[in-house]
Amino acid sequence: MPVSELLLNFFFYAFAAAALGGGAAVALSRNIVRSAFALLTVLFAVAALYAFARADFLVAAQILIYVGGILVLIIFAIMLTHKITDVKVSNESSPGPASIVACACLFVLLVAAFVYGHHWDLAPKLRPGVFLATGARLDMAAELWMTQGDGKVGISEKNPTVLDGFVRLHASIRVPATRHALARFGVSKYDAKEKDPARAWKELPERKFAYLASTPQGGAMASADFEKLDEGKYRWRVRMEDEEGESPWVAFGALGAGDEADFVVEKGLTRALGRAFMGPYLLAFEVVSVLLLAALVGAAYLARKEVKE
Amino acid sequence: MDFVFSRHPLENFLVLSAALFTLGIFTILTRRNAVSVLMGVELVLNAANLNFVAFSQYVPGAGIHGSMFAIFVILLAAAEAAVALAIIIGIYQNFGRVDVDQANLMKE
Secondary structure, eight states: OOHHHHHHHHHHHHHHHHHHHHHHHHHHOSSHHHHHHHHHHHHHHHHHHHHHTTOHHHHHHIIIIIIIIIIHHHHHHHHHTSOTTOSSOOOOBOOOHHHHHHHHHHHHHHHIIIIIIOOOOOSOOOBBTEEEEEOSBTTBOOEEEEEOSSSOOOEEOOOOOEETTEEEEEEEEEOOTTOOEEEEEEEEEEOTTOSSGGGSEEEEEEEEEEEEOOOTTSEEEEEEEEEOOSSSOOOEEEEEOOTTSOSOEEEEEOOSSSSSOOOOOOOSSHHHHHHHHHTTTHHHHHHHHHHHHHHHHHHHHHHSOOOOO | OOOOTTTOHHHHHHHHHHHHHHHHHHHHHHBOBHHHHHHHHHHHHHHHHHHHHHHHHHSTTOTTHHHHHHHHHHHHHHHHHHHHHHHHHHHHHHHSOOBTTTOOOSOO
16 A cells, blocks of 8 residues: 555544544533534534545535534524533533434444445446446546456546646556556547447547556556547547457546536536536525525524513 | 445445434434534534535546535535524523423423
């Protein structure tokens, strides 16, 4: 495991531990102010975990709204509902056996359902000799998986980095340990207007070769750079051929939200979220605005001092 | 099956959010102070948000919809916290305490 991966794991588990410890303190602390500050820890740790899921905008939103808004409100409410002179700010809880058992059962059920009950189909449907590229998000090109013939041959293309004007594909390819393979990356562009599906894929001149050194475990790494293929949008596919020229592995992908905008070179979530807010989510956005206004008016009405006639 | 984060990120997120969710439910069940109950609700919402974000990132083809939902959840949590805390302060003004077990009258 390389150092970067070790660090990634370490920090993930550190933030996860912070979130869980904070959550436990929220649930169990005898002092409500301690609970509130433990909630602060949880909110910051969850923001950090959003960063691990590459949701950069949500990190900022979480800190601004949750920490800056909701937590401050909660602390205000604590201060307003306790007499300042109270030395011991009580925070009673009555954890009876029923609630403990119920929560334990809930947790076990959730974990069993998540981990053992359903195996999330993270790989697209596999076909021999073909691997599909699909993208989790517009800015990240693909997770590629491949199966070939008999046994399972996985090609995973983890997070091909999209640099300005360049597409860099990293493919981690499993090949039998005895074989060496020359991966020939070729890129085809998809012409959606072409009626004949056989001719819709136009091979582009960019071609790269990468030698796959296979490891005893049968894994291999290859990477190739492509110059920017087209303005903004295209479907693409990657052909990879092994050394003997047999069984060309073809990856093709329709990335992103719509069929037409397949591969948009973007970094970060913010632009995509902004477009979605002004596009398909416009109605929901407006409804939430009205809801926030109503909540503002309602909160002000509820919290006002009664004027005694 | 191992549970290293870099190999199984989605499962790690799911288990973590399940734990946070359970802690939130436990808080809601056992606390008597209404503000503490609200903190439990925030924990539950954060756990749900973690799931949304993790699915949005790690399930191919999910797009940004999970992140969108997470944003809406955060906004609703803000609205809910504002109204709930106003109600709590109203209860405090009327009853002199914020014990959810004993606040069982619509008005004095």
